Amino acid sequence: MLAADAGWTILFTGDNLTRLLGGLWTSVSIAGLALVFGIPLGVVLGALRILRNPVLRAVLRLYLEFFRIIPTLVILFLFYYILPREMGVQVDGETIAVVAFGLWVAAEISDVVRGALISVPEHQIDAGKALGMNGLQLLWYVRLPQSINLMVPATINLAARVIMTTSLLLLISVIDVITVGQQIMEANRMAHPDSAFWVYGFVFLLYFIVCWPLAMIARALEKRAKERNNG
Amino acid sequence: ACGGSSSSDGAASSQQGQTVEQIKKAGTIRIATFGDLPPYGYVKNDGTRAGYDVALGNQIGKDLGVKVDWVQVNADGRVDALKSDKVDLVLANFTVTDERKQVVDFASPYMKVSIGVVSPDKAKITSADQLKGKTLAVTKGTTAETFFTQNYPDVQLQKFDSKTQQFQAFKDGRVAALADDNTYLYAWAKDNKGYTVGVKTLGEESTISPAVKKGNKSLLDWTNKEIKTLTDQGFFEKSYQTELAPSFTSDIKPEDVIIK
Amino acid sequence: MADSNNSVSNDEILLSVRHLKKSYGDHEVLRDISFDVPRGKVFVLLGPSGSGKSTLIRCLNGLETIQGGTISFKGEPIDGREKTWRRLRTEIGMVFQSYDLFPNLTVAQNILLGPTKVQKRPKDEVERQMDGLLADVQLSEYRDAYPRELSGGQKQRIAIVRALTMNPELMLFDEVTASLDPEMVREVLELMLGLAEHHMTMIVVTHEMEFARRVADTVLFLENGVILERQSGHDFFTHPETDRAKAFLESMAPISDGE
Amino acid sequence: MADSNNSVSNDEILLSVRHLKKSYGDHEVLRDISFDVPRGKVFVLLGPSGSGKSTLIRCLNGLETIQGGTISFKGEPIDGREKTWRRLRTEIGMVFQSYDLFPNLTVAQNILLGPTKVQKRPKDEVERQMDGLLADVQLSEYRDAYPRELSGGQKQRIAIVRALTMNPELMLFDEVTASLDPEMVREVLELMLGLAEHHMTMIVVTHEMEFARRVADTVLFLENGVILERQSGHDFFTHPETDRAKAFLESMAPISDGE
């Protein structure tokens, strides 16, 4: 064990660094799974939302509003406490997180997709119709290709948000990066009584390193999409 | 990565949780424990779990002939971990109380405990009455929280999610004192100079037991038998010496903690 | 023009509109519009802003649902179902005021989309036709360019070619030069004049009076959703019948000599 | 017009431009432009799209920094500092192609902003002047309307009134009718003709050839950032000197009779 006075050294004691990164990986992979499962669902729901069926629209809107209005943390609790009991199967925290985040992602993506689809100028749709295209052809040849530029950056932004939100996993017993951090602080409370600053600071940094590049990519793509639209 | 995940093999559990046979068949037992409470349940720098509770769990696993799958919980998650079938057994300093008996089944006790209060030497608290109008740190879902809520309503409680957080806040001087099971207060006060367990026992002395899902008779009976066997074999005394004694001050005797 | 199936027949009525009514909510935009367009003729719709010209032309392509009356194409009344319109739209071409090329596709892809995906014609046949038309409008070199690389006038000419490649029997034009720089207006109008000379049946909304005078077989003058005047192109511009049409013609020649 | 301080003096030079150069990066947009505008005269800038007309007029109001040459106003060379321009802009009014009224302010607030906040003139005096001008352009009833409640033509007339209320000695107009519906063009052009009759000094970019012919004392024909031709208004339209100007005039009269 290293000198007791330098709090940051505990980050590099034993397997702590690998463990912290492992915790981060847990968070990121949960976010990744949620996206893999939520995005396709969201795209379908979003495409359905531009149909004129009022019942379908109301139901999908309700679904979106539920996930919009209830804080994510509360959604996580709802799923954590209620899902396993109702489903009668053994579900661990990770699975619950993936399902809860996945449904949330689907809700957000459905709105992104809908927003992007209806942002395609009306006269483009008219032009497609004037060529005799049917609904699916309009979607495939006109709406989707012209709105994908808007969807991609919004989706990347959402991915960053999902990763940040995985910090809440700590509260449903998933061994995420923060939980690992706390384990480390406790195991070393004698040698490093002030490790909190360093451990939390390091976790802060880890999140930033993961999320910031995503935000930058999203911004660059957004800018390009805007220039394309004007050009 | 750290053994936190439980098996999710999809085997539909009965209303009462997994029977001993089912556990043996599955080859793993899922046990809830703390991850931030040395010397009872914590994670060493190499990532392995250790502590008094953990030692018991490992022994249980060995005697069942199955692998132990540790699920880290916080105090307020222990009941729901059982209720929602996330674990088979709780070994997380789970104090037996009447309220809890309504919702889970406790096996025979393996430790004695009562609530203690630790405070800084500079402003030592020696009786619960001194706490009136002051703030006291507790962890959510612990007996200390319930005890003070019911018996000392004019003590202001600051409720934390985890042990780490409550001790951290206490050390930062955010509260006048901290109440928790006296046994870990002893251990904590030894690690942290300048703090003393001024109130050693509050309320009735209670016991700490393994808990299973309400109605899981199979596992309950097996655990009761196991505790008896282990007590007879002197397992808890040995475990006390290796896991707890190094963390306790010399005025604490094994009789104060373990059940003969 | 490469197109050749528009021979003048003896006054066959291609499009017939009877008592057409259209309203947005309470607002009646078109009330009781009736007229017949014989094959090979050019109709020009004139009228002040808001009189309903765009709405009318959009109704003729099924882009708006109508509230009353009938539209018949080649003698057959249209039932108004989206599916029927979809079929008819391959026979009725339309070009809009705003540049409506798909920005994500090249010129060639824009042109090929309708004939190959909707009409399901063989690609090489359509390509041959396209190359001919592009050569006609002197835009062959832009075959693989994206719309953003074209000037406004070039875009509109491509939009017309795109509609023509579907081999329509009727073409609808809604102020196709309105968003163009003045110097580009000419190239588009000349293309349209060429179509008229080849006896393409057309309905044209325009603000270019000189062009309207030259191209129109018949002028329909709309105001407030009714046809106020219906005259031959020549007569309308030389002696309009109604005062409204007179006033309109005056306002369209801003700052004429003397005050 | 209510304004009266624009009496014709004997050929005093109000604005003088010498060897003006402007480039965006490598792209030279204006090269060596020189001309003098005497007080009370109307200059019309003509030229194909992209020739630099807007850029030139923007330079004359300090909205672009220039890379060479001098601009003098009332005999005094302008040093190009933002502060100097800010002072001069109260004497040089400008109206743009796109509607530039402030949408968050009413018509009256739009008009009063400059005179009261920048020129710091007493509010009641400015209001009296504004009411006179609004009456002149028949828009008094829109005094407290927001721009969104006005038609395009009305907006542009208010924009002109807003500039006039500053009592400018020179007015710059950049295609002020280009985004208007054809029927609204007239009301704006007539207002400008009125100004010219009252001897307001003006520099005008326009695509309305008939209007240009009537209003121009002098025409400057620009191409590729140089003045190709400089003639009296009458001469330019009847016998342009250069082939480029001839071609330009032709293209601006699209679809003239016969092909």
Next chain:
Amino acid sequence: MSWQVIQQALPLFRKAFVLTLELSAIGVALATILGLAIALVREYRVPVASQVCATFEELLRNTPLLIQLFFLYYGFPSIGIKLSAQACAIIGISLLGAAYMSGAFRGGFSGIPTIQVESAKALGLSPLQMIRHVTLPQGLTRSVPAVAANAIFLVKETSVFTVIAVPELTNTARDLIGMYYRTDEYLLMLVVAYAIILIPLSVMLTLLERRVRRGTFGD
């Protein structure tokens, strides 16, 4: 589900509800003011300050509030800065909110057409007059929907205060669950409480968006 359990917990929930409202209101207000200041600093490229603000924005927008709070509450005392839980909560939400609000305001400003700025110049307005009469009023109106959306986001984020023992709604609900094990009742109360706060806000946002889109500023 037991009505009695709900009734017994009502007083506690009411207290938590009020606290959540208070913290949200203070947080949103501070975030808006600070966010506007940052947006102006960045919009007008104030040297140094604008770079500092940009860094600050990036740091806060790309890290979770939870870890920001941990850092503030548990980490900072190690270097001698000790703030109460509520102070940390308010600082945390205001700073995070400011970073988001600044983005909303800058979006509003950047939507102002150049022609507006140029015609302000053409009238001889000084930079300050231009901000006061043209860019600020127009930019603010344009940012209203984004600001309102951020406000909703911030109210939801107050649920994270639970981790530093602030007895707001989420914390209270979890605490009761931990003590009395009546999960269903307390979760229901929690969801209802948030719905009471957030549904009106959300409806308001929809109306605002519609209004701004319908062209308070159309031409």
